[in-house]
Amino acid sequence: MALKQVMEIYDLLDAPVIDIRILKKIFSERGLGTSEFETHKIKGDKGETQFVKLKIKGKEGKSRGKYAPTLGVIGRLGGIGARPHKIGIVSDADGAITALATALKITEMRSRGDELKGDIIIATHLSPRSPIIPHEPVPFMDAPVSMEIMNKYEVDKDMEAILSVDTTKGNRIINQRGFAISPTVKNGYILRVSEDLLDIMQTVTGKLPVVFPITTQDITPYGNGLYHLNSILQPSTVTSAPLVGLAITTEVAVPGCDTGASQPVDIEMAVRFCVEVAKAFSEGKCSFYDEKEFRRLVSLYGSLEQLKTLGKKG
Numbered sequence: 446m447a448l449k450q451v452m453e454i455y456d457l458l459d460a461p462v463i464d465i466r467i468l469k470k471i472f473s474e475r476g477l478g479t480s481e482f483e484t485h486k487i488k489g490d491k492g493e494t495q496f497v498k499l500k501i502k503g504k505e506g507k508s509r510g511k512y513a514p515t516l517g518v519i520g521r522l523g524g525i526g527a528r529p530h531k532i533g534i535v536s537d538a539d540g541a542i543t544a545l546a547t548a549l550k551i552t553e554m555r556s557r558g559d560e561l562k563g564d565i566i567i568a569t570h571l572s573p574r575s576p577i578i579p580h581e582p583v584p585f586m587d588a589p590v591s592m593e594i595m596n597k598y599e600v601d602k603d604m605e606a607i608l609s610v611d612t613t614k615g616n617r618i619i620n621q622r623g624f625a626i627s628p629t630v631k632n633g634y635i636l637r638v639s640e641d642l643l644d645i646m647q648t649v650t651g652k653l654p655v656v657f658p659i660t661t662q663d664i665t666p667y668g669n670g671l672y673h674l675n676s677i678l679q680p681s682t683v684t685s686a687p688l689v690g691l692a693i694t695t696e697v698a699v700p701g702c703d704t705g706a707s708q709p710v711d712i713e714m715a716v717r718f719c720v721e722v723a724k725a726f727s728e729g730k731c732s733f734y735d736e737k738e739f740r741r742l743v744s745l746y747g748s749l750e751q752l753k754t755l756g757k758k759g
Contacts, residue, residue: 447716450546450553451709458525458542459534463571465495468545472499475549476556485598492589494524494572496598499548501555503727506564507603513563516726517604518719519680520544520568521595521611523586524575527702537575537586537701539612539693543712544569547719554720563727568599583615583700585675592667592676596683606687606726606733608719611677613692614699614706618658618674622708624715625655627690629734630664630681633749634742641731642689642722649718657692661752669755675701682753687733691715 457468465484472482483498505513525538548567555561576587588595600607619625626646629636638656646654659678662671666682673679677690693715699706725731 447546447550447720448709448713450549451542451713451716454542454545454549455534455707455709458538458571461526461528461573463495463573465497468497472549472552475552477501477552487590487594487598489590489594491576491587492572492574494570494589496568496570497545498566498568498598498601501548501551501565501567503561503563503565505562508564513727514605514729515564515566515603516723517601517607517686518544518547518565518567518723519599519607519609521599521609521676521680522569523588523676523701524572526573526575527577527586528574530577531702531704533704534707535586535701536614536699536703536706537612539707539712540610541569541571542707543610543693543715543719546712546716550716550720551723561723561727564603565723565727566601566604568601570595570599577702580615582617582698584702585615586701592679596680600680600684604684604686607680607684608689608691608722609677609680610691610693610715610719611675612701613657613675613677614695615701616674617698619692619694620696621655622695623650623655623711624718625657625692625694627657627659627678627692629687629689630659630678631687631734631739632685633664633752634739635659635661635664636734636739639689639733641725642733645721645725645731646718649721650714655694657690657694659690665752666755689733691718
C-alpha cells in the first residue's frame with residue numbers, strides 16, 4: 446500500500462510555491478542520504494522549474510561497486526500547476542506525484558530493512574506556474590523549459606531501463622481509468638510489450654493488463670512538427686536504455702490543465718506498479734525487452750536511431 450505516500454506528496458505539491466527544503470527534509474527524515482538527493486532550479490523562456498533527482502542506493506547496486514541493475518523512474522509532465530490561469534494542482538501533475546511517492550515508498554522500505562538489490566534513480570520537475578498550449582482533443586500543459594533541458598536533467602546515464610510516468614488523459618485512444626503501459630521503445634524501435642511487465646501489472650491491479658498504442662511519431666523528438674500523443678516517450682530520444690511509458694488514464698478525455706482531476710487511488714496503483722517493477726528488475730527477474738531478438742532486428746533491418754533526431758532538413 447502506498448496511499449499514505451501519495452497523499453503526502455500530493456498535499457505538498459498542491460501549492461503556489463514549492464519549498465524544496467521541505468521536500469528534502471521529508472526524505473531525509475525517512476532515511477535518504479544527502480548525496481542521494483539532487484536538485485536544480487532552471488529558468489526558461491516560459492518561466493522556471495525545479496528539477497529533482499533521487500538516487501536511492503541498493504545493497505548490491507552499482508553505487509556500491511556491485512552489479513545489480515539500475516532502474517529509472519521519470520515523472521514526465523509539463524507542470525504541476527497552471528497559475529495564474531488555474532488555482533490548484535492540475536491533472537498533469539500525476540507523473541510527478543507518482544515518481545516522488547515511489548521514491549518515498551522505496552526510501553521508507555529501506556529504512557525499515559527492506560532494501561532493494563539495485564539502485565533506483567527517480568527524477569521529475571516541479572513547476573506550479575506552467576503555460577497552457579492548444580492541443581486536440583483537449584489542451585495540454587506546456588513546460589517552462591525546453592524538452593532538451595527536461596531530458597538533460599531527468600534522464601540519467603546510469604538508468605539501465607526506464608519507466609516514464611505521465612498523465613495521458615487528453616486523448617480518445619485510451620478509454621479505461623487507471624493506468625496503462627506502452628510497448629518497449631529502444632533506439633528507434635517499437636518492440637513487443639514486455640511479458641514481465643504485463644504479469645506485474647495484472648498482479649497489482651487485479652485486472653487484465655491494459656496496453657496503449659503508440660506510433661512512430663510518438664518516439665521522435667518534439668520540435669519536428671509531427672503530432673505526438675504527449676511527451677511520455679520523449680526520454681527515449683536521448684537514451685539507449687529500453688523505455689516503457691506508464692500512462693495514468695481515464696475513460697474520457699480530460700485536459701492536463703484541469704484541476705480536481707487527479708485520482709489518488711489510480712496514482713497509488715501506479716506507484717505500487719513502479720515499486721514492484723523496481724524489486725523485480727533489481728533482482729534480474731524483470732526484462733523490458735528480449736535482447737537476442739533486438740540484436741536480430743538490428744542485424745536484419747539496421748539502425749533506426751535516426752528517429753531519435755529531428756530528421757532531414759528541408
